[in-house]
Amino acid sequence: MQTKLRITMSMLAATLLTASMISAASRSKEMAAAALAKPRFVGIASWYGAQHQGRKMANGKRFDRRKLTAASWYLPMGTTIRVVNLENGKSVTVTITDRGPNFRLHRLIDLSEAAARQLDYIQKGVTPVYVSPIVSYQPEHAEVRSVIAEPTSADLVAVFTLPQILPPTVP
Secondary structure (H helix, E strand, C coil): HHHHHHHHHHHHHHHHHHHHHHHHEEEEEHHHHHHCCCEEEEEEEHHHHHHHCCCEEECCCECCCCCCCECCCCCCCCCEEEECCCCCCCEEEEEEEEECHHHHHHCEEEEEHHHHHCCCCCCCCCCEEEECCCCCCCCCCCCCCCCCCCCCCHHHHHCCCCCCCCCCCCC
């Protein structure tokens, strides 16, 4: 009797454990998909400037500390993001052009000297920030004609034709 009870309880525990693991896995996939759809981060930002001036970045171009650029491991290259300094509310729009900062520093993003200056944390070196991507678009410019064409009388006439009756088909 006790053996049957132990076996039944073990099977019940295994079933519950399996069901909870499957449920947790599906919830974690949903949460990950939602996070990727609208990635927003809060973390520590640092800046880099003169010591990296002219060095090649991960995108193959040379670093210029006077441009509004950033380095991050968490966002795709070329992403335009808004960075908000949580201590003073100032914000700046930068483009991800490099990879960094070093993982062991536990920082979210490295900003160029120009971006750090706009966020007003040059003297501190690091500051808490909120980072969110900006949806960008390419505007299409319309062609403007210098001469407006006058419509002809044929363009203004409506044409109506009666529907044609089709001969019956034999199956």
